[in-house]
Amino acid sequence: MAMINNALSGALAAQVALSASSQNIANLQTKGYTRQAALLTAVGPDSSPRSSGNGVQVSSLVRFSDGYKSQAMWRAASELGAHSQTQPYLSQLESVMGDETASLSAGIDQFFGALNAVAGDPGSTPLRQQVLTSASLMSERFNGLNNVFNAQLQSVRNQRSAIVDSANAQIATIARLNRQISEAQAGGLSASSMIDARDQAIDSLASKMGLEVSDNADGTRDVSLKTGQSLVLGSMHGTLKAAPTATSPQEFSLSFAGTSYVLDPSKLGGQLGGLAKYEAEKLTPLQQDIADIARQIAEKTNAQLALGFKPDGSGGTPLFDFNPGSNADMLKVTGGFVAADLAFSADGAPGDTGNLQKLVALKSQPITVGSIGSVLLSDADTQLVGKLGVDSQLNKAALKTTQTVRTQSVDDWQSTSGVNQDEEAVNLVEYQNMYQANLKVISVANALFDATLAMMG
Template identity: 25%
Template sequence: MGSTFSGLNTALTSLYAQRRGLDVTGQNIANANTEGYTRQRVVMHAQNANLVPGVYATTDAIGGGVTVSSVERLRNTALDQRSYTEHANSAFHNERAGVYNLVEDVFGEPSDTALQARLQDMWDGWNDVGANPTMKAPKSALLEQATTVAASLNDAAAALNSQYTSTRGGLDTYVGDVNAAARSIAKLNQEIVVAHEAGLQANELMDQRGRQILKLSEMVGATATDLPNGAISVYIGSAQLVSEYNVREIEIKQPAATRLEDLPLLDVTLQWSDNDGVVHAGGTMGAQLETLGKNGILKTISNRLDTIATYLARDVNSLHESAYGLDGSSGLQFFVDGSAVPQTDSTINASNIAVNKDLLDDVDKVAVSSGNPTAPQSSGARILDGDLAFALSELDDAQDGADAEYRALIGELGVSAQSAIRRRDIQNAVTDQVDASRDAESGVNLDEEMTNLLTYQRGYEAASRVLTTIDSMLDQLINRTGLVGR
């Protein structure tokens, strides 16, 4: 038969257990809005009165009360792994769509002030010059329009280079952030393993580690694998970044390009610090590497822009050099390399194209006539026509000219940008669904916590009433038994 005093211990264990439940519920409520927090749940089990059950055990006691066996962290590992993957994909597509949006802003098409409209203004200017070959005003207007076209190409090239430089600087920052996060995870691994070996709870430390892994997944496409001792191994691709307490660092292979002009002689590659192996990054850094590489988005568009400038200079110069100006000059290039120190063998491209300064200084040198107006003629009449100016005005319809190349570039850019935005939106919707499932599993529901709070409160009150009742019984037994007849 169980002891009379055993009921006190049973009620006391209930008080301890219900209070622990109240503490954990309060912790959940306090962290309802804490990013990355995982709700916790008290796991209780009944204690056996026979601490060591055996064949000859004869006690018939009901039980030994209740004990808190653990405080569970309500986490779904499969959803965690899915979340890391989807967040990495979202970060990749967000960065990629952002790159295309910035490139579209560089060109600003369609617009009345964008390059396409300015090219058309220049071709119309040649038509006006052809109609009035002896007048200075149309030539001055033409030179201004051509200068605007050249400046638009220069500005677009500079904007692309600026975007490259800023993205390249961001990649350097992310490399440092990845290494710092990896070191933080390794440190948390060690603390969690020590806590587990000591029989202590490390739920909050595991939440911190989970936030760091999610951060790594977004930055570099990292994934994670749980280990039996409570630690986690983190991978980039199939290579380990964190192995329990050990960390491998990543770096940008040197020498590396820092400007568009450095490509393709130099490239931008991510490698492991210990063995120079290539890091197969995903997430934001994966998109940045795709943007910055020698065959990347920015270099490809920059090359197309240079092609437009080259075609423009080639077509205009070939006709202009064969024509004559009002002063009889001929053989002058209309577009030239406008670099501060032009190279003799340099190719005219988007960054250096400019209108010939000789023409800006003297508009009569603008070549528009098929014949030399200053040459002596047998009839005594000067040959001055605008045939070459009219021919130049028709270059906008050339199948292999600058306009056709530019329209093709803008069309392909629009398609690529639209595709990137659509993929981003689809991926973000998938990520939101995974996050919603993850939050339903591990997020704090205040209504549920309030219900638990009342449940533990009532349990604590009931255990207290049991203690009071047993105390009253013992008082009757000890202080009042045997007093009859005195």
């Protein structure tokens, strides 16, 4: 009977092992699936001195999971998320501001070129009208670029709100799976598929923000932000919120267990942190720089015109209106301003161009731009475009690096946890042979038993 019991335990163990391999093969292309294997343990002998043992048992189903590799994969997802979200915005600004036909530099050059052209015939109405036309076109370029900035600001904030909504769904999923995993393991049931689903949710959440993940003895995982605030504790979870306040167009907060924390989005990491840093460190300063250029062009031009005289001998009046923070008309030609209002004369004498020459010279005067300091008016936009190009290239390089790191970390995880088709094929053959061998033992044991009965009969 011992032979039969031993062989039966071996056959049953082989069946469990074959079932695990078949599950692995079935999930060969399942994203995030962690391969399993039956852990076989010999059953020791009983008290009989002639007992060699009592067969084999499946002590557990083992998941081939490496916590360090999972953590590395999640960290890489966060870094990749930070750089991948900002690059489309940088590329758009680089394209718009660097366009030869639509750049601010071209508009400024055309305006001062029109001023220079009228010097040969300051009384020419068509040439004077060309100055007004070029002034209006230059203003439209400033306003158009300001509209691009405002559109990007709105897009960034909308995108962050959408990311927060998605993150909340994943946070709730992790907490729910924590509870289900804990209950399954307490009941002695396999929770492998639920653990895989939880790891997938953590991986997706990690792309949105930097995370710290720790394991608990009951099978649950706690998840917190890099800044220390808890997102998930066992089956409890918090809720992120992004909403405008009296002091901020979009304030981030975390509510957990009845307590609310205000968060600095630039420190969150991942997609949220990348977008927040882009807004605070790139987009908003660049928009202010462009506004600085527009304001100083308006102020300097208006101040110089005020020192000159119109053809009728009256004093000069402002050519530009500057409206800080305005979308469509940040810079515009003063309403009702006509060609005859251009005060090109320095002394009121007909044909004098003294003030006109000083207007033309404004292009070579320095202005102060926030991110680059003092710079010639003619060079300001070029330097800003160059700085933007450097920022874009640096982000592209960082993006490429983080993509490589992420790919390597996923491959490293796959080498441990992923299904290897060749390995599973070998396992199938080995466990099939094990099963057949144990059936052969049962057959031999039956034959011996029958022979013994026949001998005794």
